[in-house]
Amino acid sequence: MTITPEVLDELLKGCERPEDLLGEAGLMTELKRALMQRMLGAELTEHLGYAHGETPADGQANRRNGSGRKMVKGKDGAMEIAVPRDRDGSFEPQLIRKGQTRIDGLDDKIIALYARGMSVRDIRAHLEELYGLEVSPDLVSRVTDAVMDEVREWRSRALDAVYPVVIFDALRVKIRDKDSRVVRNKAVYIALGITGDGQREVLGLWIADTEGAKFWLSVMTELRNRGLQDILIAVVDGLKGFPEAITVAFPEATVQTCIVHLVRHSLNFCSWKDRKAVAARLREVYGAETAEAAEEALEAFDEAWGGRYPSIAQAWRRAWPEVIPFFAFGPEIRRVIYTTNAVESLNRVIRKAIKTLGSFPSEEAAEKLIYLAIREHEKTARNVRGWLTAVNQFAIMFDDRFNPLGG
Template identity: 55%
Template sequence: MSKKLHPITDELLDQLLANYQKPEDLIGAEGILKQLTKKLVERALDAELTHHLGHDKHQPVGNSSGNTRNGFSRKKLKGQFGELPIEIPRDRHGTFEPQIVEKHQTRWVGFDDKILSLYARGMTVREIQAHLQEMYGAEVSPSLISSVTDAVTDEVKAWQSRPLDAVYPIVYLDCIHTKVREGAVRVKAVYLALGINLAGEKEILGLWIAQSEGAKFWLQVVTELRNRGVQDIFIACVDGLKGFPEAIEAVFPHTSVQLCIVHMVRHSLNYVSWKRRAEVAADLKRIYQSSTADEAELRLGEFETKWDDDYLGFYPVSTDGYKTAVSFRS
């Protein structure tokens, strides 16, 4: 059972805010929060050392090794309050391992997240440095920012090559367009493989950036998935790219390749007038969102009855499976 924390009383708050007049008194470079953080961290460090030694200050030695306090070391931690000087208590034998401020730690937990958040928004190293200086008064070197972002790059590479499950019932292969900073900000296509695992959970299997999309590129992608442990895919959902099904079947010959429902609907609506597109799309949705195959067949018949005279040859011709796909006549 966790120990109950002491409540912060109104009397304590009154003492802390006795001289409060403006926001800077609370969150400024020498504000109450910064001073309070320093005091609390140093008190917690002292409590950790007391637990480590087995005795408090000025008490008899409480351990068999004769280990005692041995002054302080000083460090500055970078964080949202700028640089915060902290005194770290030491023991004579050098066996004390602080937990709240670990050895060699120079930044508060979460400070790296701020750097990564700014980096993800496309800011340069110099822009991040200036922003942290302006917002928090923290002087952060370009090398520190680079080391933080480089560490994430290593994690991304490890994630990109991680082993995968042997079987995925469904894998979606498509792309999204996002802004990427390469000197200037450009829009690039990021190709992705999204799998549904046996537990029914979505899982990003990989992300790739390529100059152009083609059957050869996707052949490399599915080959990589196989090399990372995927042995079988039941259904691969793809767009209408020429040669795409053949590329998948070359690596996973037993996989059923299915055209993405979004691409099928978009393609079909090209044959429908603008004023009727919303109505046709709604009727198509009733088919592919049916809860059973029998219901889908019923909705298909209703669709044919309603639209056959206007769009002969366009209508859906099959509803194989539950909430899966509707194939269309060309």
């Protein structure tokens, strides 16, 4: 639709100051009000079968019955409009439904602000400062609470039958206990899958007080019930009880410890001046061509650094059953399961959202905000780098379990 210069000249006649155009009673507000009321009038015409000023059909009892005043709120502020009515009250406008008081995606704006970690108080101040809208705490809570329906649907959605790689990670959040009202540190567990075509997909999130085989078995059972039949490689970060649980649910899965996390854990034992040298020697371990060569490199590391930092080699030996699967893979697959960029990027988004809150009043509040952070992150998530080369290696190594063309 093209608006001619003549129409614009007529509309802008008398607009001399910014507030004449954008103010509460400015041209833009009046134009929006007029357009909405014209559209509502057209809806009533469609409903009744005759236009304003025309005579209704003989015998038609339901007719126009004036209008009612209604205050609606949108991102440009509050606006009063006239909503036309019919005599028998059967008119249900679609533009602004009965009971609706918010327009222009105000709910989406509130949810987006909440997803960035803003408190209810901050959201109210933001909307009032930018848009002149005064919204109640109850309104913000109702809008964000509606997200839980979306969370439940997301958590029960169907999954692919096979994921080449699933990375399991945990982060800690402060949540107020519903019984004792004491704020406690709880773990949020996240499963990040890589699909057959290299897409990153968060499979789910779970909040639990403690780690353990029983908890992880319930997670694995949930994933199976949602359609997941096989995981080729499960990457974990020292999650207690996980190897046992995953081999029960997915007997053929290869459980691989996260090399990056193991290296970081090792460096926690070092003084700052030694970290660079220790990291270089550890790179000889996980960069070895074979498991045998890696074990020799670990022994050499222990001889060089064991006297000063004995805990490092001990940590690697304890994790060795979940380290050595790494050496059976070629560099293409190693690169995919070694790097934690995908998880680290996701965790940064989540931590940014939760850092301003201090603690959550409930597990549901934590789940709601973390889900929204995940949703925002997945809008910009990219495919795994170098996946085309890696997927060919997966197809060769797991030819009876993985068909990248068939899913």
